[in-house]
Amino acid sequence: MTYSYRRCLGRLLRQLCVGVVAVPMLCPQGQADEPPADRESILRRIEALEQRLRRLEAVEQRVEELESTTVLSEPETRVKQVEVWVDEAGVEHATQEPGTRRVVTYQRERVYRRQTINDKIEAALDDAAARTVQVGVDAAIVLQNVQQTNGSDARADGNTYQLASADLLFTAGLAKYTVFYADVVGLSGTPPDGEVEGLSLLNGYAARLREQNRLELREAWLMTELWSQRLTLVAGRLDLTNYFDGNAAANDETTQFISDALVNNPTLGLSENGAGLAAIFDPRNGFRLKAGYQQSSSTATNLSDSLFYLTEASYEWTPFDLGEGNYRIWYRTDNSSGKDQNAFGISMDQKLSSGLTLFARYGSAESESRRDHFYSGGLQFRADYAYNPEDAWGLGYSYYSLGPGDRERLAEAYYNLRISGKLQFSLILTHVSEDPAGSSKISYVVPGLRLQAGF
């Protein structure tokens, strides 16, 4: 809105005001020589003018509101991609004609789009955010107490353990469909696994990490998507369990089960994160194929050492009106023992209703003597079965037997209370029974608390 327009509007308003006030003064009611018809005519005119005055006041009000929120600028000029038909002489034709070909060109267009200051600020902030590295924090405190329930005296009996974990996450978009990601983790404290010495970890936060009380690079990789985002390639320092052996109900130690046996299949065999590559082919029709390799030893001296190859096929299925289910089968080979050993496994999760999910895993791995075997299963409850709509709880059981005869049975229950979008609190109760070959059986009950923050 220009100043001159406002000045004209103001002048017009003033003149109309004068007119409205002046007319009754010039033509007072009750003037004897005034014909009644003229008086009515004047009154009608006054009424009409008053109506227009009210409309003009409304217009002025609207102008003020617009001026207070609108960016005063020239119409925007944008570059537009245009397809035109051009003949050999470079002459543009409105439609396709003999001798013309379609070419793409660019031209400026003047756009009459009114933007508010909020639009401008939002666009500037979005632009700034897109250029920066995104930083996230994922922090957790886990408190666990160990009570021995069976077996000869163990040093863990009655002890309490606390592990604090903080992940710093960095993400940066490098190009279209290409992202860099790094996860630096610091662990402080002691999980119970140093004294319980089971076949799997009672605190999954420490899984596939080597050092404690110091910063460690958990992951650092570059991801790109090809073929209309059907093929995803990830390369760098990886945790291949993020891509293989997934499970909707038992695959996240931060919000679901905390024991590693109910987070991943131990027969997968990955002990440490390391250099590797993952390729995921996802045509978005329910099938997924994955392949990858990863080194799983920090002492390896070359890429051929302690190398794991994994492949997985999965299918998303909605059987019998039950809800969706995910069914995965994987196969791996590794040379960490000095010779090639294989393993295979399955992982499934199937919704039984909108709030109830059944999950199960099975795995078999070649070992020095007989094969190792693992299976687990359980239920996850959400929505209607939880106290708050976004809470979840679960019951799980796992059984792990090694070729030499060691056995582990583990049962766990958790309730995850979502306090806010950034903070969650969990109560966890684990019972684990270790049955080492050649030794007596030892059992523990491990109650625990978990406070998880992510922002």
Added chain:
Amino acid sequence: MTVTGFANFVGTSVLVLWGTVTAASDGALSGQVRVSDPASVVLIVNRDSNDIAFMDIETHKLLGSVFLGKNVNPHMASMSPDGRWVVTGGSSSNKAYIIDVPTLTLVKSIPVDFAPEHLAFSPDGRYYYQGNPAGDSVSVIDMVSMTEIKRIRGFAEPLNITFTPDGTKAYIANYGAHWVGVVDVTRHELLKKIYVGFAPGIASLDPERYLGDIKGISNASISNDGRYLYAADGDLGVVGVIDTREDRLVKKIRVGEDPWRVYMSHDGKYGVVVNNGDETISIIDLGRNEVVATLEAGPEMIGVNFAAGKAFVISSTSGFLYVYDMSRLEPAGRIKIGSNVQIETATTDTADEKIYLASSTDHSVYIIDGRTEAVERVANVGLYPWGTHILDSKDNYCH
């Protein structure tokens, strides 16, 4: 000139000017017939060229466009049930516009409240309800007098409007609240507010989420028989089922995070909810009122169209349509529309065969064959096409 004379002059001038405008409009109405069959065109709402374009549904040629004025920024357009008029709200001009379809002329602009966006016709075509989300009101436009006969207030960012099939009631979805307003269409009065849910008690510990940018109800989608409404609430992550006979909430269905709205399959069996928070879709069995599948989808989903037994989910910023087999309730691939494009909303033809998708950043409409999934581009339809509309389509919706 005396003061009285000046006042007379102003009044007369305004009247003469008004008469000229009216006469011009009448003259336009007597113009050449350019659209003889309203069912033969696709409307294209061009936000930044401030016009409504008309594309022939068979030849895919533009028949013409109606310029609404500078700084109008039309948001959504709809044809009257008889196909005679097209109406649209100018979100920057705060006006409603009425276009004569046969002659493609603008016949009336009507001042309404702030930022008019979504709209709906009563089934008999008598009234056109224009939602004004920034004014928290709904303007009732009488299509006989072509005037705003009432402005219903008391809403909280009213987005979409749904009439019952008998036209007695209209349901107003409030994105700035968690309730659906029930309007008596005979008196144009807000009768009732039906809440689809409330934040859980623990929400008091998360003020950023519940007191910040509220994401309430964008639309109340009606079942084919008109008996039930399905209103998704973004903050609460639920779909409320409202019985239209008794106007009460009969069920809450938990879906994914930040659901936008429910889109009804044409056979009336399923409702598809797009959950932008966790980038999934929830498929609700409308017979059982239960979620029967939750499937992976894409970012920033703003529409679902149904054709050839499939659901096509529009993921705005990714440039993909995610396809789902509605008989098996399973994913059935993706269709890439383009790179560096932002796709908007779409309509489906009445044969349920082809989808007409607006693509704003490349100023195009893409025509997708539902059966073969072949894509045809119609370029240069106008600046920043924001949505499309076909008379009697079952997929006429907006953002």
